[in-house]
Amino acid sequence: MSTKRVLVAYGSKHGATVGIAEQIGVSLREDGLDVVVAPADDVTDVRGFDGVVLGGSLYAGHWSRKARRCAERNAEYLRHRPVFLFSSGPVDSSAEQRDIPPVRAVAREMERLGALEHVTFGGSITARTPGVVARALVHEGKGGDFRNPERIQAWAHHIGAELGAAR
Ligand SMILES: Cc1cc2nc3c(=O)[nH]c(=O)nc-3n(C[C@H](O)[C@H](O)[C@H](O)COP(=O)(O)O)c2cc1C
Numbered sequence: 001m002s003t004k005r006v007l008v009a010y011g012s013k014h015g016a017t018v019g020i021a022e023q024i025g026v027s028l029r030e031d032g033l034d035v036v037v038a039p040a041d042d043v044t045d046v047r048g049f050d051g052v053v054l055g056g057s058l059y060a061g062h063w064s065r066k067a068r069r070c071a072e073r074n075a076e077y078l079r080h081r082p083v084f085l086f087s088s089g090p091v092d093s094s095a096e097q098r099d100i101p102p103v104r105a106v107a108r109e110m111e112r113l114g115a116l117e118h119v120t121f122g123g124s125i126t127a128r129t130p131g132v133v134a135r136a137l138v139h140e141g142k143g144g145d146f147r148n149p150e151r152i153q154a155w156a157h158h159i160g161a162e163l164g165a166a167r
Contacts, residue, residue: 003032003033003034004033004034004050004051004163004164005033005034005035005049005051006028006033006035006036006049006051006052006053006159006163007036007038007043007046007049007051007052008021008025008035008037008052008055009021009039009042009052009053009055009070010037010038010040010054010055010056011039011040011041011054011055011056011057011064011065011067011068012039012056012057012064012088014125014129014130014131015129016123016125016129016145016147017055017056017057017064017123019124019147020055020086020121020147021037022037023147023149023156024037024053024155024156024159025037026156027152027153027156027157027160028156030157030160031157031160031161032160033160033163036049039066040064040066040067040070041066041069041070043073043074044074045074046074046077046078046081050081050082050163051082051083051159051162051163052078052081052082052084053083053084053085053086053156053159054067054083054084054085054086055067055085055086055087055088056068056087056088056106057087057089058087058088058089058103058120061103063087063102063105063106063109068105068109071085071109071112075113078113079112079113082116082162082163083113083114083115083116084115084118084162085102085106085109085110085115085117085118085119086119086120086155087100087103087118087119087120087121088120088121088122088123088124088147089120089121089122089123090120090122090123090146091122091123091124091125091137091144092122092144092146093146094122095120095146095148099119101118101120106118119155121147121148121151122146122148123146123147124144124145124147125137125138125143126138126143126144126145127143129143
């Protein structure tokens with residue numbers, strides 16, 4: 001059996017979602033999959049992949065435009081592959097405490113693409129995050145890195161299993 005190829009694409013503004021995508025990539029490689037991690041903007045053809053993971057950060061209740069456009073641009077071929085979506089957002093422990101449903105645009109993409117799953121991971125705003133809003137939040141003590149590596153890895157290995165990876 002040939003090695004399955006998986007694309008992990010991300011729409012990120014300040015890098016937090018890149019980190020999540022890279023972690024997913026590491027876990028899927030551990031599962032023996034051939035993985036490409038790439039910015040959503042760069043994805044023009046998904047035909048070479050047996051499965052696609054697409055994630056985007058949340059801003060003011062909206063999923064990353066880069067991720068959404070990637071989904072729209074590649075919809076025709078994504079529909080025929082296993083697709084897994086994720087969002088990176090809450091800068092608190094809420095994503096740990098309960099399943100946070102997809103925002104409306106993501107729910108719509110799930111339906112349109114026939115995506116198998118969606119998960120919301122905690123996000124990150126730290127002193128290194130650029131922008132006035134981020135700086136103000138950190139100043140008020142409302143920042144932090146709420147990306148949970150164990151949760152991200154567990155989801156990635158679950159996808160690895162779904163895609164039939166042989167360890
Ligand atoms: C101005 C601003 C608005 C945000 N709005 C939301 C939101 O509506 N929902 C949410 O869950 N997270 C929100 N966040 C948190 C971001 O989604 C989080 O920091 C995310 O990890 C950023 O990912 P990125 O660095 O890849 O863009 C917001 C952050 C900022 C700075």
